[in-house]
Amino acid sequence: MESPPVITAPSGYLARVERSLCAGCGRCVSACPFGAISLDGEEKAVVAFDLCMGCGLCVERCERGAPVLVRDGRKGIPLDIDELLQPRP
Ligand code: SF4
Numbered sequence: 761m762e763s764p765p766v767i768t769a770p771s772g773y774l775a776r777v778e779r780s781l782c783a784g785c786g787r788c789v790s791a792c793p794f795g796a797i798s799l800d801g802e803e804k805a806v807v808a809f810d811l812c813m814g815c816g817l818c819v820e821r822c823e824r825g826a827p828v829l830v831r832d833g834r835k836g837i838p839l840d841i842d843e844l845l846q847p848r849p
């Protein structure tokens with residue numbers, strides 16, 4: 761079994777699911793270490809926005825491209841690693 765990612769703060773993103781692409785396989789549900797994604801009564805994946813940390817594991821696990829990460833202004837600004845690594849004057 762894979763170790764869950766070490767993430768203690770929201771990434772600044774949120775997963776959203778394109779329902780028309782979801783086949784209800786549940787792979788994203790078992791991948792989410794935060795219990796933030798589940799299948800609804802129509803066997804479509806839905807995200808609990810208050811639990812989602814924006815880690816992207818559900819996006820990686822889905823073979824149909826149904827979940828995507830979108831910016832979530834309520835969860836801070838994502839770190840731009842490339843920007844942080846730029847030399848300072
Ligand atoms: S992995 Fe993709 S197709 Fe499967 S339930 Fe999740 S969103 Fe739907």
Ligand code: SF4
Nearest residue numbers: 792812813815816818
């Ligand atoms: S982005 Fe991460 S926390 Fe959010 S639903 Fe997907 S796997 Fe779960």
